[in-house]
Amino acid sequence: MDALRNLAHIIWYFIAAHEVLRSFVVAVCSLVFMLVIVLIAIWMERKVSADIQNRIGPIRTGGLLGFVLQSMADALKLLLKEDLRPAGADKWPFVVAPYLVFVPAFLVYLILPFSATWVPQDLKIGILFYSAVSAVPALGIAMAGWSSNNKWSLLGGLRAAAQLISYELPLGLAILAVVLLYGTLEMKGIVAAQWQHWWMDLITLPALLIFLVAGMAEVSRAPFDLPEAESELVAGFNTEYSGMRFATFFLAEFSASFFISALAVTLFVGGWSLWGVDIWFAQHVLHMDPSTWNLAAPASIPFIMKAFWFFVFLAKSFVVLWILMWLKWTMPRLRIDQVLNFGWKILLPAALLNLLLVSGIGAVLPRLSKPLTATQDVAPIHIDDSVGLAPVAQTPPPLPPLRDDVPAPGTP
Amino acid sequence: MPLRDFRIPEFDAPEVQLPTGELAHETTIVSMGPQHPSTHGVLRLMLKLDGESVLQVVPVIGYLHRGTEKIAEKRSYAMIVPYTDRLDYISSMYMNLGYVRAVEGLLGIEAPPRARVIRTILGELQRIASHLVWLGTFGLDLGAWTAFIYCFRERELILDLFEQICGARLTYNAIRIGGIVADLPAGWEDGLRAYLTAQEQGLRDYEGLLTGNPVFRARIEGIGVISAADALNWGLSGPSLRGSGSTFDLRKDDPYECYGEVDFHVATADSGDCLGRYEVRIQEMHESLSIIRQLLPRLQEPGEVQTKVPRVLKPPAGEFYAHVEAPRGIFGVYVVSDGSANPVRVRFRSPSFANLSALNTMCAGMKLADVVAILGSIDIVLGEVDR
Numbered sequence: 001m002d003a004l005r006n007l008a009h010i011i012w013y014f015i016a017a018h019e020v021l022r023s024f025v026v027a028v029c030s031l032v033f034m035l036v037i038v039l040i041a042i043w044m045e046r047k048v049s050a051d052i053q054n055r056i057g058p059i060r061t062g063g064l065l066g067f068v069l070q071s072m073a074d075a076l077k078l079l080l081k082e083d084l085r086p087a088g089a090d091k092w093p094f095v096v097a098p099y100l101v102f103v104p105a106f107l108v109y110l111i112l113p114f115s116a117t118w119v120p121q122d123l124k125i126g127i128l129f130y131s132a133v134s135a136v137p138a139l140g141i142a143m144a145g146w147s148s149n150n151k152w153s154l155l156g157g158l159r160a161a162a163q164l165i166s167y168e169l170p171l172g173l174a175i176l177a178v179v180l181l182y183g184t185l186e187m188k189g190i191v192a193a194q195w196q197h198w199w200m201d202l203i204t205l206p207a208l209l210i211f212l213v214a215g216m217a218e219v220s221r222a223p224f225d226l227p228e229a230e231s232e233l234v235a236g237f238n239t240e241y242s243g244m245r246f247a248t249f250f251l252a253e254f255s256a257s258f259f260i261s262a263l264a265v266t267l268f269v270g271g272w273s274l275w276g277v278d279i280w281f282a283q284h285v286l287h288m289d290p291s292t293w294n295l296a297a298p299a300s301i302p303f304i305m306k307a308f309w310f311f312v313f314l315a316k317s318f319v320v321l322w323i324l325m326w327l328k329w330t331m332p333r334l335r336i337d338q339v340l341n342f343g344w345k346i347l348l349p350a351a352l353l354n355l356l357l358v359s360g361i362g363a364v365l366p367r368l369s370k371p372l373t374a375t376q377d378v379a380p381i382h383i384d385d386s387v388g389l390a391p392v393a394q395t396p397p398p399l400p401p402l403r404d405d406v407p408a409p410g411t412p
Numbered sequence: 413m414p415l416r417d418f419r420i421p422e423f424d425a426p427e428v429q430l431p432t433g434e435l436a437h438e439t440t441i442v443s444m445g446p447q448h449p450s451t452h453g454v455l456r457l458m459l460k461l462d463g464e465s466v467l468q469v470v471p472v473i474g475y476l477h478r479g480t481e482k483i484a485e486k487r488s489y490a491m492i493v494p495y496t497d498r499l500d501y502i503s504s505m506y507m508n509l510g511y512v513r514a515v516e517g518l519l520g521i522e523a524p525p526r527a528r529v530i531r532t533i534l535g536e537l538q539r540i541a542s543h544l545v546w547l548g549t550f551g552l553d554l555g556a557w558t559a560f561i562y563c564f565r566e567r568e569l570i571l572d573l574f575e576q577i578c579g580a581r582l583t584y585n586a587i588r589i590g591g592i593v594a595d596l597p598a599g600w601e602d603g604l605r606a607y608l609t610a611q612e613q614g615l616r617d618y619e620g621l622l623t624g625n626p627v628f629r630a631r632i633e634g635i636g637v638i639s640a641a642d643a644l645n646w647g648l649s650g651p652s653l654r655g656s657g658s659t660f661d662l663r664k665d666d667p668y669e670c671y672g673e674v675d676f677h678v679a680t681a682d683s684g685d686c687l688g689r690y691e692v693r694i695q696e697m698h699e700s701l702s703i704i705r706q707l708l709p710r711l712q713e714p715g716e717v718q719t720k721v722p723r724v725l726k727p728p729a730g731e732f733y734a735h736v737e738a739p740r741g742i743f744g745v746y747v748v749s750d751g752s753a754n755p756v757r758v759r760f761r762s763p764s765f766a767n768l769s770a771l772n773t774m775c776a777g778m779k780l781a782d783v784v785a786i787l788g789s790i791d792i793v794l795g796e797v798d799r
Contacts, residue, residue, distance in 0.1 A: 053557070151440060223555065223627050231555060331627050333631075
């Protein structure tokens with residue numbers, strides 16, 4: 001047994017010490033996580049829509065395990081379907097398009113801070129990475145629409161191109177407000193700042209609304225589901241797709257929907273933190289000592305807290321996802337000119353105004369810069385225990401003050 | 413083998429000229445239907461598009477043509493009634509009524525008073541059921557899924573009531589020459605009362621979902637405008653006409669059955685757009701409920717529901733035209749008899765056919781998504797367009 005355990009340790013350290021291998025493990029873990037989330041999200045969509053529409057929803061598959069098995073049964077059905085390619089289709093764009101939509105939808109999961117120190121790939125440019133990668137699906141959808149040799153698909157593809165590009169601006173500006181306020185691009189730092197100053201979420205509340213609206217348009221959820229608009233364009237850009245290629249689009253759509261919710265939570269709703277309640281709970285109920293915790297030294301934080309934060313993060317994300325579903329099943333679809341008008345004439349000015357407002361607030365809150373810079377110091381570590389791999393022990397620097405000497409908003 | 417496009421219609425409808433400006437414009441012809449989620453059956457629309465803007469709409473019909481009028485020449489008068497069920501299958505009761513009234517006129521007979529009360533109630537229930545299908549599918553056309561299920565919840569109650577009378581839920585064959593198929597079963601009135609209460613709550617539900625919804629209003633306000641004069645010239649009738657400000661309603665202007673004896677007002681809207689037609693139908697459902705409530709006490713009066721008619725009907729030679737205000741507009745039936753057991757000619761004037769013909773006028777300069785909204789707002793049933 002000892003030999004086995006030693007072997008496991010050796011493999012463990014080997015993996016941990018090699019960036020490439022570690023990245024591979026992280027990527028696989030993220031992919032599995034995403035697939036599980038999508039399975040649950042699809043089932044949830046069906047149940048939430050049923051609940052809103054006075055129905056029961058799927059009940060025959062899986063019993064109590066229906067939340068996983070129902071979607072798996074759906075996926076299996078799609079897997080067994082014939083893979084059709086229209087005679088006049090442009091072969092390579094047609095084949096590549098689903099993956100151009102799917103891969104970015106998965107890649108962005110790498111930067112999500114799932115818990116205090118659990119970030120699959122803690123990039124220093126975190127949110128910038130998202131902005132870059134999230135622009136790719138528009139290309140994939142336009143390609144799908146163009147290559148299908150179907151006029152409905154083409155219209156869907158063109159709508160997607162117009163809509164996704166228009167809404168990237170307000171989305172980026174809403175994110176920029178957060179980046180300006182917290183002074184960091186790193187996802188971990190952004191959440192840590194909100195963890196310490198929960199009331200900062202109130203300042204970014206308008207940005208949250210802008211972000212959610214633009215985000216819904218960005219992932220083409222109703223009332224912005226114009227690229228597929230089934231009552232107008234049959235099925236829009238994916239009219240000619242069947243079987244697994246269709247499933248890939250479907251997967252990407254739900255993956256992106258969950259990601260938008262998770263990103264909204266991360267940037268605007270405190271991420272994995274519970275606005276100070278978690279600290280109070282740890283201190284007074286679990287009798288822990290939060291003053292010894294240090295985000296730069298993952299080992300200093302008990303596992304139970306990290307797991308707890310992980311569930312807080314999931315719960316918050318699903319609540320936001322539920323709000324998106326609620327909107328979808330209540331709202332009719334907008335028209336393309338209304339969508340573009342709204343994006344350019346209302347949402348973009350609102351986002352700019354919000355940016356100005358947040359900059360102003362950031363300017364009159366100079367004292368905040370100190371603790372925030374301290375959280376930024378979290379950044380330089382390269383290997384953390386994001387998937388439980390933590391060979392490097394660091395001496396924890398003192399934790400920045402948590403709650404006591406934080407000035408209330410408005411105090412000089 | 414190459415697929416032959418066996419029927420491209422002439423684009424002779426008036427074409428809209430869009431301001432071209434600097435950009436080069438290229439038009440596309442798109443065939444919308446006969447297999448398309450929003451053409452309400454097997455309608456085919458040839459659309460000439462400039463990007464998303466619609467230049468021309470040409471409806472291509474006939475995919476559901478069954479030759480009902482020709483078949484009717486080889487059937488006895490009573491045997492034709494089930495064929496009328498299949499015209500506007502969303503409001504079969506009214507199709508029965510229109511045809512039966514024409515034959516009764518030819519024979520010079522009239523249904524007994526109790527049958528007339530029941531016919532009126534059935535007709536108004538049918539109107540609500542038909543408007544509920546319209547409301548649900550209109551929501552679907554605009555991408556609002558939820559109202560559909562709510563509408564079908566109450567429609568189900570109406571179908572239950574119909575089923576208790578005639579055993580069928582879609583094609584009733586319930587209104588017969590000289591009366592109705594049978595008297596009301598015991599307990600039917602209680603079911604009707606329960607339904608009326610549920611429907612009032614239901615109407616509040618739909619309106620809460622749709623009427624004030626800003627997205628819904630933005631999609632239908634000012635879309636598909638047709639003036640009252642244009643609407644009359646195109647032969648529009650029913651809610652599609654009253655949405656343009658006209659008060660023409662056969663139930664008021666040429667009352668039949670019990671409509672002369674009840675108090676109701678004709679729902680109209682002045683805007684002439686999709687929102688106007690929507691408001692008219694919503695108001696009509698309220699009016700129909702009120703008509704049914706007024707007639708409820710008269711169900712207590714006992715009486716025959718069927719006049720005596722001979723087994724083989726041989727109306728005297730002549731012709732008769734009867735028209736009723738069906739949920740979609742004027743449903744007219746013209747019957748010619750030569751004194752034999754079969755009619756020489758039966759001709760149906762179907763409201764959906766006339767309403768559909770105005771589509772190009774309404775769609776001028778609109779967007780592709782508006783075509784779907786406008787088509788939904790004029791509420792066609794292909795069974796009746798193609799016959």
